[in-house]
Amino acid sequence: MTIYVCMDDTDNLNSRGTGRLARAVAAELGKKFPVRGVTRHQLYVHPDIPYTSHNSCGVIHITMDGYQYLDEIFEIAREEMLNDFIEGSDPGLSVATSEQIKPSLIAYGRDAQNTVLTQEKARTMAKNLGIRLEGLGGTEDGVIGSMAGLALASTSNDGRFLQIGNIRDLLGSQTVQSLLDAGIDDIYTLDGRRVTSGTIWNEETKSVKPCPINEKAILFVEEVDGELRAVKRN
Template sequence: MTIYLAMDDTDNLDSRGTGKLARAAASAIAKEYPVKGVTRHQLFVHEDIPFTSHNSCGVIHIEASGNDAKEWIFETAKEVMLDDFIDGSDPGIAVAGREDIKEPLISFGRDAQRVVLNQEKARTLAKNLGIRLEGLGGTEDGVIGTMAGLGLACTLNDGRYLMLGKIREMTGPAEVSTLLDAGIDVVYTMDGRRVNDGLIIIAEGKSAKPCPVDGRAVLFVEEIDGEYHAVKRG
C-alpha cells in the first residue's frame, strides 16, 4: 500500500524550493517508513496564480497503510515544514492513502495543470473524500496545489522524480547499467528506442531525472552526435 504526502507553495524567491523541503521531509519519514520516492508535478502557470518560479508541488510516496501511519506521516512532515517556514510563503500539506484518492481528485489534479482553481474547491474536495488537508501560513493557497499533487502522483503517470533510490548520489555522466542499479527501471529515447547500454550524458553536478510512466521510472534521452543526453521532462 502507498501513502502520499503532498506539499506546495513552501518558498519565496530567495529561499530553497519545495523540492528540497520535500526531500527533507522524506528523510524524516524514512526513519519510520520506507520512502519509495519524491515526485515533482508541474501546475498551471498563469498571471492570476501567485507562485515563486515554476508553480510546482512535491509529493512523497511512502510504503505504509492505515490511519495511524497517515497521522504520523502528516505530523512528521508538518513539523519539518513549520521548522523551516519561510516568510512570504503560503504552504499547504495533505496526506492520503491510495484508497482515499478517487476520480474527482485525479480530475482536480489535471484541472490544476490547465485552469485557475480556488481554495474552496480544494477544501471541499478534501472534506468529502476524508483527506486531511491544512494550510500552514500566509494565504494558505498552497492547499490547492497540495490537493492537485495527490491526484497527479497517484496516477504514476505525471511529473518527474526528485528522489528515487540512489539517483541523487550520482551526478554527471553515467553508464546505463549504473543508472538501472540506482533505481531507474528503463532508459528510452524520445522516439521510442530502448537504450540498454552505453554512457548517458548528464550535466556535471546534476543527477538523472526519470519520470513515472505506468508505474515505472523511465529516463528519457535524446541522441546528439552519437551520444545519449538525459532529458529533463515534467
C-alpha cells in the first residue's frame, strides 16, 4: 500500500514554490514514516484557473500499510503547511491510501489536466470516497488540484520526481552508475535505447528529474552533439 499526501496552490509569485514546500513536509513526515519520494504533476493551464506560474501540485509518497496513521499524517502535513502559509495562496491538502483511489478519481485527475473543474466536484469526490480533504486558506481552490494529484500520482505514470533516493545531492553531469546508485531505476533515451554506461550531461546547479513509470523511477535522456543530456518532462 502507498499513502499519498497532496498539496496544491501553496505559493504566490514571489514565494517559494509548492515543490519546495512538499519536500519540507516530506522531510518532517520522514522522521516517523517511510517516505519514498515526492512527485510533481502538471495540471490544466487556462485563463479561468487562477495559478501562480505553472499550475502544478506536489505529492508525497509514503510506502506503508496503515489506515490508522492517516489522521496523524494529515495533521503533520497540515501543521507544516499552516506554519508556512503564504499570503495570496489558496492551499488545499488531501491524504489517501492507494486503496481509496478508485477509477472515478483517476478520471477526475485526468480531467484536471485538460478541463476547468470546481471545488464542489473535488469535495463531493472526497466525501464519496472517504478521503480527507481540507482547504487551508484563501479561496481554498487548492482542494481541486489536491484531489487531482492523488489520482495522478497513484497511476505511477505521470509527472516527475522532485525527490527520490539522494538524487538531489547530485548536481550537474553524473555517471550513469552514480545516478543508478542514487535511486534511479533505469535510464532510457527518448527513442527507447537503454543506457547502462557513460556520463549524463545536466546543468551544473540542477539535479536530474526522473519520471515515475510503472512504479519505477526512470530518467530520460536525449543525444545532442554526441552527448547524452538529461530531459525534464512534465
